Each structure stands twice: as structure tokens, then as C-alpha cells.
Amino acid sequence: MDDIVVIGAGQAGASLVAKLRALGHMGKITLIGEEPAPPYQRPPLSKAYLLGKMELERLYLRPESYYAENNVTLLTNTTVQSIDRSDKVVIAGGRAIPYDQLALTTGSVPRQLPPAAGGLLRGVHVVRALRDVDEMAPDFTEGRRILIIGGGYIGLEAAAVAAQRGMQVTLVEMADRILKRVAAPETSDYFRALHQSHGVTIKEGVGVERLTGEGALDGAILSDGTELAVDTVVVGIGISPATALAEAAGLEIENGIKTDAMGRTSDPAIWAAGDCASLPFRGDQIRLESVQNAIDQAEAVAANMLGAETPYDPKPWFWSDQYDVKLQIAGLNMGYDGTVTRGDGPAMSVWYYAGDTLRAVDAMNAPRDYMLGKRLIEAGISPARDVVADPSANLKALLRG
Numbered sequence: 450m451d452d453i454v455v456i457g458a459g460q461a462g463a464s465l466v467a468k469l470r471a472l473g474h475m476g477k478i479t480l481i482g483e484e485p486a487p488p489y490q491r492p493p494l495s496k497a498y499l500l501g502k503m504e505l506e507r508l509y510l511r512p513e514s515y516y517a518e519n520n521v522t523l524l525t526n527t528t529v530q531s532i533d534r535s536d537k538v539v540i541a542g543g544r545a546i547p548y549d550q551l552a553l554t555t556g557s558v559p560r561q562l563p564p565a566a567g568g569l570l571r572g573v574h575v576v577r578a579l580r581d582v583d584e585m586a587p588d589f590t591e592g593r594r595i596l597i598i599g600g601g602y603i604g605l606e607a608a609a610v611a612a613q614r615g616m617q618v619t620l621v622e623m624a625d626r627i628l629k630r631v632a633a634p635e636t637s638d639y640f641r642a643l644h645q646s647h648g649v650t651i652k653e654g655v656g657v658e659r660l661t662g663e664g665a666l667d668g669a670i671l672s673d674g675t676e677l678a679v680d681t682v683v684v685g686i687g688i689s690p691a692t693a694l695a696e697a698a699g700l701e702i703e704n705g706i707k708t709d710a711m712g713r714t715s716d717p718a719i720w721a722a723g724d725c726a727s728l729p730f731r732g733d734q735i736r737l738e739s740v741q742n743a744i745d746q747a748e749a750v751a752a753n754m755l756g757a758e759t760p761y762d763p764k765p766w767f768w769s770d771q772y773d774v775k776l777q778i779a780g781l782n783m784g785y786d787g788t789v790t791r792g793d794g795p796a797m798s799v800w801y802y803a804g805d806t807l808r809a810v811d812a813m814n815a816p817r818d819y820m821l822g823k824r825l826i827e828a829g830i831s832p833a834r835d836v837v838a839d840p841s842a843n844l845k846a847l848l849r850g
């Protein structure tokens with residue numbers, strides 16, 4: 450029985466070790482994580498947890514006792530410094546931990562503002578780890594002025610929490626519209642209007658020149674020359690895959706740690722899953738930054754580590770909560786050339802097409818559209834655009850036919 454070591458005790462790492470045991474692996478399993486907490490879910494960090502509506506223990510993916518009960522050695526507060534591929538050991542805290550097979554589930558690191566732009570001032574936060582949110586939560590109080598840098602999902606979720614906390618919220622997005630990287634203009638329009646209706650000032654096509662202050666933050670100079678007085682900043686400008694360890698070990702990197710369809714890296718004894726891993730998809734090496742991918746890919750890798758040789762077929766879905774709106778996304782909109790909207794009220798959906806092929810659906814408070822879209826995409830059925838645009842059309846019938 451192989452000894453298996455997993456580096457990175459987050460969403461993917463926890464799913465991987467649980468699946469190994471569920472599949473009956475009897476060998477030694479060591480899960481190593483640099484954070485003090487056992488593996489936990491990140492999505493609530495920018496939602497219910499930051500809003501103070503979720504207890505710490507509910508973040509944990511499994512009770513702390515799960516790991517010992519399932520004979521998984523969980524090493525928290527332990528950073529892996531290097532991997533010695535010829536001796537098949539990982540070096541962590543001065544110890545050499547041997548492996549027969551190794552999985553990398555190291556996640557990603559948030560991009561920061563450079564120190565010269567004020568990135569190190571007190572009061573400037575990123576949202577990635579529990580520690581980040583525990584640090585920023587006391588700043589989220591009524592009347593304070595917050596600047597959110599970046600109009601992606603993390604920035605928008607932080608803006609929603611801040612507005613609900615009674616803060617004065619300004620959000621700047623360097624691109625000409627929020628959510629530009631991930632969604633169609635119709636989805637951007639929906640969320641812009643939603644935030645504005647909650648008093649958030651959104652400035653698109655505007656970046657941050659630099660933050661100001663002596664030690665502690667006191668303001669921001671924007672790229673359009675505006676000077677803002679600011680008490681708190683949240684930086685939500687994207688993430689980079691955590692590849693440093695893999696790169697230093699000489700593994701192939703291409704938009705993340707490069708894996709084949711099985712999740713195997715360029716070293717046959719080393720696997721990768723979750724945010725840090727890139728996988729072949731429609732001719733590209735893509736990365737999927739989502740919980741669903743972290744779980745599904747990690748479970749596929751667990752099976753393949755035990756010899757299944759089954760390619761991972763991603764079935765992407767993603768969600769975001771802002772105020773009383775639940776956004777659910779099915780599929781991947783990459784390469785779309787047109788969209789159709791269904792409904793035009795607070796409940797609506799945006800359907801993405803590449804030619805005649807339905808690729809993805811953004812559903813805002815429209816769980817039915819989300820479910821139908823997901824099932825249609827998975828079944829490879831692409832309804833005609835005019836049918837989707839007609840909210841009275843019965844899309845479910847297409848699934849039966």
C-alpha cells in the first residue's frame with residue numbers, strides 16, 4: 450500500500466484524503482497545511498462569515514476529529530518548504546516526510562497591491578484566508594469609508610457586506626465594466642444596478658494610482674485624479690495559482706501546475722488538483738477557481754492515484770451571494786459569441802452561446818433557469834436562442850424529448 454502525502458489542507462486536499470479512504474485505501478495518508486485551522490470552506494469568508502452570520506465551526510469541512518478517526522495524519526501550522534523528487538520526500542519544518550505518491554493541492558495566492566502603491570499600509574486587506582477576514586472584520590463598522598479595489602466576485606461580495614454594515618462604499622474597477630473577465634455585459638449591468646440601489650458608488654474604467662497614509666491608511670488617489678478619504682481598503686484583484694513549490698521541484702508549469710486529464714503532473718508520482726492545477730480542456734490548459742472543481746477534481750485524482758485511470762470531466766458550477774440575490778452559474782462561457790437573456794426583472798438569466806451551442810448560464814434569483822441550463826448543457830442540448838428568450842417557453846420539455 451502506497452504512502453500518500455497531500456500538500457495543502459484546503460477544499461481540494463480535504464476532499465482528496467476523504468475520497469482515498471472512501472475508496473478503501475489502507476496506506477498511510479498525511480495531509481499537510483500551513484494554516485492553523487483544519488480544512489475549511491472559503492466562500493462564506495466574503496459572505497455570511499464576514500457579515501457575522503456564521504460561526505467559525507460551521508466553516509470547517511469536517512469535524513476536527515474526522516482526521517484522526519479516519520487515520521489521516523493532519524499536520525496544521527506546517528509549511529512544506531521543498532519536495533525532493535529523487536528521494537521521494539517532502540521537507541516540512543525540518544522533517545523529511547516520505548511518499549510513494551504525492552498530491553499538490555496548494556490553492557492560490559491573492560494578488561496584492563505593490564508596497565510602493567501603499568499595499569502594506571495598515572487597513573489594507575485581501576480576502577483569502579480565515580486570518581484575513583478575522584483581521585478585517587473589526588474594520589467593517591457603520592459609517593466608516595471603505596474602498597474596494599476590483600469588481601470581480603470577491604470585490605462585489607465584500608462591497609455587499611460593507612453596504613449591509615452601513616459603511617460608505619466605493620468600488621473601483623480598472624476595466625470598463627465590473628465582472629468583465631467572467632461575465633457578459635447583461636450580468637455586469639444587473640450587479641451594477643443592484644449595488645447602486647444599495648448606495649455603493651461604482652467607478653468603472655478607474656484604477657488606483659496609490660493609497661496614502663503614514664503607517665496606517667488614510668486615503669487613495671485614483672487613476673482619474675480623484676482623491677478619496679478612506680479608512681479601509683479591500684483588494685480583490687484576482688489570484689495566482691500557488692505553483693512556487695512545484696516550480697522549485699522542476700514540475701512543468703503552464704497556467705498553474707500542468708496536469709493531464711487524470712490529474713497527473715509531469716512527474717508520474719505527483720498529482721495536482723484544485724486552484725493550483727491546470728487541466729486540458731478544449732485544446733487549452735485551463736484552471737477553474739471554484740469549490741465544485743476543487744472537490745470533483747480532487748476526487749477524480751484520488752481514484753486515479755489508486756489506479757482508476759479515469760479522465761476528469763469538469764462539470765463546472767459556481768455561485769455568488771450579494772444582498773438578497775443568489776447568482777448561480779452553470780457551464781463555462783469561454784469563447785462565447787452571443788448571449789440571450791431570459792426574464793428582465795429581479796429574477797433573470799443570461800445564456801451564453803458559441804454559434805448554436807449553449808455554453809453557460811448565469812441565473813440571478815432564477816434557480817429554475819439554472820437547473821434547466823445545467824441539465825441542458827450536461828445533456829448536450831442547445832435550445833434555439835429565440836426559444837430561450839421567451840420566458841413562457843417550456844425548456845424542460847426539451848430534456849424529455
Ligand SMILES: Cc1cc2nc3c(=O)[nH]c(=O)nc-3n(C[C@H](O)[C@H](O)[C@H](O)COP(=O)(O)OP(=O)(O)OC[C@H]3O[C@@H](n4cnc5c(N)ncnc54)[C@H](O)[C@@H]3O)c2cc1C
Pocket residue numbers: 456457458459460461462481482483484490491492493494495527528529530554555556557576577578603691694722723724725737738739740741743766767768769770
Ligand atoms: C473569499 C472567497 C470566496 C469564494 N467564494 C466562492 C464561491 O462563492 N463559490 C465557489 O465555487 N468558489 C468560491 N471561492 C473559491 C474557492 O474557495 C476555491 O476555488 C477553493 O477553495 C479552492 O480549493 P483548493 O483546495 O484548491 O485551495 P484552498 O482552499 O485555498 O487550499 C489550499 C491550501 O493549501 C495551503 N498551502 C499552500 N502552500 C502550502 C505549503 N507549501 N505547505 C502547506 N500548505 C500549503 C494553503 O495555505 C491553503 O490552506 C472563493 C474563494 C475565496 C477566497
